[in-house]
Amino acid sequence: MAVSDRARPTARFAQMLSAGAAAGLPLVSFAFILGIWSAVGLSGVVNEAIFPAPWSVWSATVEMWQNGTLQKDLAKSLGRAGTGFAIGATLGVVLGLLTGRVALVRTLLNPFLNLLRPIPAIALVPVAIVWFGIGEGSKYFVVSYTVFLTVWFNTHHGMEYVPDIYMRASRSLGASRLREFVTVVLPAAAPHIFAGIRLGVALAFLSLVAAELSGASSGIGFRLQEARQYVRTDRMFSLLIILGILGAVTDLIVHRIGKKLVHWEQG
Amino acid sequence: MTEPQTGRVEIDDLVIRFKGKQGPVTALERTRHVLEPGTFTALIGPSGCGKSTLMNAIAGFVTPAEGQVRLDGQTITGPSSDVGVIFQQYALFPWFTALSNVRYGLKQFGLSKREEIDRARAALAEVGLEAHADKYPQQLSGGMKQRVAIARTFAVGPKVLLMDEPFGALDAQTRLIMHDLLLDIWRKHRATVLFVTHDVDEALLLADHVQVMSHAPGRLIRHYPLTQPRPRALSRSGNELLEIREEILGLLHPKSTHADPLI
Ligand SMILES: Nc1ncnc2c1ncn2[C@@H]1O[C@H](COP(=O)(O)OP(=O)(O)O)[C@@H](O)[C@H]1O
Ligand SMILES: [Mg+2]
Numbered sequence: 001m002a003v004s005d006r007a008r009p010t011a012r013f014a015q016m017l018s019a020g021a022a023a024g025l026p027l028v029s030f031a032f033i034l035g036i037w038s039a040v041g042l043s044g045v046v047n048e049a050i051f052p053a054p055w056s057v058w059s060a061t062v063e064m065w066q067n068g069t070l071q072k073d074l075a076k077s078l079g080r081a082g083t084g085f086a087i088g089a090t091l092g093v094v095l096g097l098l099t100g101r102v103a104l105v106r107t108l109l110n111p112f113l114n115l116l117r118p119i120p121a122i123a124l125v126p127v128a129i130v131w132f133g134i135g136e137g138s139k140y141f142v143v144s145y146t147v148f149l150t151v152w153f154n155t156h157h158g159m160e161y162v163p164d165i166y167m168r169a170s171r172s173l174g175a176s177r178l179r180e181f182v183t184v185v186l187p188a189a190a191p192h193i194f195a196g197i198r199l200g201v202a203l204a205f206l207s208l209v210a211a212e213l214s215g216a217s218s219g220i221g222f223r224l225q226e227a228r229q230y231v232r233t234d235r236m237f238s239l240l241i242i243l244g245i246l247g248a249v250t251d252l253i254v255h256r257i258g259k260k261l262v263h264w265e266q267g
Numbered sequence: 268m269t270e271p272q273t274g275r276v277e278i279d280d281l282v283i284r285f286k287g288k289q290g291p292v293t294a295l296e297r298t299r300h301v302l303e304p305g306t307f308t309a310l311i312g313p314s315g316c317g318k319s320t321l322m323n324a325i326a327g328f329v330t331p332a333e334g335q336v337r338l339d340g341q342t343i344t345g346p347s348s349d350v351g352v353i354f355q356q357y358a359l360f361p362w363f364t365a366l367s368n369v370r371y372g373l374k375q376f377g378l379s380k381r382e383e384i385d386r387a388r389a390a391l392a393e394v395g396l397e398a399h400a401d402k403y404p405q406q407l408s409g410g411m412k413q414r415v416a417i418a419r420t421f422a423v424g425p426k427v428l429l430m431d432e433p434f435g436a437l438d439a440q441t442r443l444i445m446h447d448l449l450l451d452i453w454r455k456h457r458a459t460v461l462f463v464t465h466d467v468d469e470a471l472l473l474a475d476h477v478q479v480m481s482h483a484p485g486r487l488i489r490h491y492p493l494t495q496p497r498p499r500a501l502s503r504s505g506n507e508l509l510e511i512r513e514e515i516l517g518l519l520h521p522k523s524t525h526a527d528p529l530i
Contacts, residue, residue, distance in 0.1 A: 168328055169358035173372035173423055174348025183371065187362040264361040264403060 052234040057241070060234035069223065074242075077208060077219040080136065084143025085204040089197055092148045096155020096196075100189070101181070113152060121146040121207035125214055134215040139208060146207040147200040154196025158189035191265045194258040201254050205247050273339050274426035274459035276302035276325060280334035283320050294320040296486035297334070300478070302427070307453065307460040309470035312480025313519055318463045321485075322429045325461065326352050338427060348375065351425030351458070355432045357412040359404040365391060365415045366400040372423040390422040391415070393452060410441040414448065421456050428458040432465065446472055450497055467515050471508050472499050479518050489518060 034054060040046060041053025048056065064070040099106045099113075121142055128138035162185050170180045212221020220239055227235040259265075283295040295317040302308055310318050323329045325336050327346040336343045338350065346352075359368050369387035378386065391397050394414035404412050413433060420428065434442045450473065453460060464470050470477045471493065479489040491511050501508055 165354055165356060165358045166360065168326070168346065168352065169354065169360075170371075171346035172326060172348065172350060172352045172425075173419065174375040175371065176375070179371075179374060183363075184360060187360070190362075264405060266405070 049231065050233060052237055056234040057237040060232065061238040061242075064223075064235065064238065070242075073218060073220050073223050074246075077212065077221070078246075080139040080212075080219065081143060081204045081208045083136075084140045084208065085147050085200060086144075087140065088144035088147030088204070089151045089200050091144070092151025092153075092196065092200070093155050093193060095148075096152045096193070097159065097186075099152070100156045100159025101185070110156070113149065117149050117153065121203070122210040125211050128211065129215045134217070138215065139211045139219075142211040143204050143207050146203045150203055151193075151196040151200045154199065155189065155193045158192025158196070159185065161192065162188040187264075190262050194262055198251065198254050198258065201250055202247060205243065205250075209243065272304060274302075274304040274457075275339050276427055276459060276461075277337040277340075278302075278321070278325070278334075279337060281321070281324060281331050281336060282333040283317070283324055283329060284332040291332070293484040295324070296481075296484045298486055299334075300487055302459050302461060304426075304459055305457045306475045307462065307473060308476040308478055309474035310461060310463045310478050310480065311465065311467060311470050311515065311519070312485055313482050314465065316480045316483045316485030318480060318485070319431055322352075322431050322461060322463060325427065326350050326429055348372065348423045349425055350427045350429060351420035351423065353413070353416055353420055353428065353430040353433045355435050357404070357409075357416050359412055359415055359419075361404050364401050364403055365396060365407065368404070368415055369419045369422050372419055375423070386422060390418040393421070393455075394418045394448060408441075409437050410445060413437070413445060417449065417452065421452055421458075424456070425458055428453075428460045430460065430462045432463050434469070435465070442469070447498065449473070467512055467519075468501055470515075471501060471512060472497075477511070477515070479515055489515075491515070 037054050040051070041048075041055070052060075061070070095105075095109070099109055124142050124145060125138070128141045132138035132141055166184050166188055167180070170184045175184070208219075209221040209224070212219040213225050216222040216225075220243060224236055224239050227233075227239065278298055278300045281295065281298045282293065284291040284293050286292075298321065310321070312318055320329065324331055325343065327343045327350065343350070359365075360371065363371065366384070366387050369390050370383055373383050373386055376383075388397060388400060391400050394417055396411060396414050396418065399407060399411060404415065407415065416433075434445050437445065446469070462470070462473060475493055477491040477493065478487050479491075480486065481488045491514075493508070493511075495508060499508065501512065
């Protein structure tokens with residue numbers, strides 16, 4: 001570039017503007033949707049009981065906060081999702097490393113695990129309730145099972161994609177198998193493992209709500225179900241929006257952490 | 268400089284085959300050859316003739332269909348730090364800094380941390396990269412990456428050094444600098460070098476022996492011993508190197524008028 005940015009204040013301003021716009025772009029989208037939603041509410045063409053206006057949803061949120069159920073439900077749901085995720089992700093990584101590296105384990109388990117993968121989490125809820133009752137056990141089971149399969153699958157395939165040239169370089173440098181595994185295979189597979197973990201986080205919420213919708217006495221999913229019984233669409237909308245925000249924020253956090261840990265991956 | 272006694276590579280009736288769609292495909296035709304300790308051999312031949320395959324057999328990456336490769340009398344059955352390999356794609360670990368990449372190979376010696384770091388730094392200094400020790404490969408240019416790879420490999424003291432088109436991805440200017448650097452380090456460490464290239468000039472500038480391979484399935488068809496002192500320059504080496512150059516180009520492009528450099 002012949003001309004520096006300093007010499008062209010207009011270009012610099014334009015740059016700042018576009019950077020600011022990029023950061024604020026999601027807000028524009030939210031404001032747009034909120035605008036339409038408000039307009040629909042004001043027009044009065046739809047039944048408020050079926051499709052509540054933004055201000056009704058807001059007051060339902062405040063109501064749930066003030067009577068304390070929202071905090072309690074959030075804590076319960078986050079606790080279940082977190083515990084289930086931790087169990088499932090740990091098992092998934094460990095087993096993925098094993099099936100990725102040990103032919104015997106792979107032969108014994110992969111066909112079976114691949115058969116389990118298409119079963120949706122929600123289909124497991126009845127079994128989980130029979131096995132673990134409607135307490136915490138069934139929630140942990142459904143969440144950890146779902147997370148496990150995704151994390152296992154990604155870890156396993158990450159191990160397969162370790163570039164051959166790294167293994168060749170490693171062995172020609174006289175590294176032991178253990179050192180090679182810890183300092184070459186694992187980091188080479190890490191981007192895939194993290195992709196699996198990120199998916200796992202999203203699925204943890206998904207499967208948790210599925211588990212809470214039937215057979216629970218607390219949590220966001222239970223509260224949704226309860227709102228249905230009282231036809232409180234305002235509460236339903238509130239809870240759905242909270243779920244959306246919760247999912248987006250955790251995804252962002254996990255993504256940031258992953259980028260830090262797998263710092264050598266571009267993009 | 269004493270003559271090295273180790274690093275003798277005997278390629279003994281070696282044949283390499285791969286599984287193809289219609290049965291086995293011969294990638295390397297029966298080859299018998301000896302690389303004497305401390306020599307620098309350039310291997311040149313048409314694309315796909317089996318240069319990398321021969322190299323991979325010496326490195327212990329592929330198993331011979333017939334015959335064997337011996338290093339100082341011992342049959343090679345797999346990779347080891349006695350046979351160093353430099354790849355065209357560098358093969359540096361992107362999660363390690365330049366220094367950690369070099370340290371990776373040194374771990375096997377069970378040095379103290381202090382000593383390990385000192386030796387890794389010395390190896391990087393040898394290739395002129397001491398100032399870049401803490402950079403990651405992605406922060407280095409192609410030439411610098413290959414220097415780290417050279418430092419990493421020489422640091423473990425290989426008896427044999429295999430280089431598969433190591434400078435093929437570098438620009439002409441950088442390549443010349445790398446030639447000087449490689450010859451310098453090789454003089455100090457005296458490994459037996461096998462250097463694959465498709466650049467005839469590069470072979471003539473660097474090697475004691477130039478081996479030419481036939482079209483696929485490849486075998487060695489011609490040997491040119493070079494005794495000209497280094498550093499060499501094709502323009503001022505008299506006509507001898509230029510004559511060999513013409514001959515090799517003729518072998519590689521039997522029908523064409525080999526006016527343009529081969530690639
Ligand atoms: N892993 C492999 N599997 C099957 N065929 C291979 C493999 N590696 C090389 N070949 C074949 O062997 C022949 C020689 O390849 P290579 O040694 O890479 O040639 P060069 O390095 O001289 O260009 C080619 O026909 C190539 O397709
Ligand atoms: Mg090749």
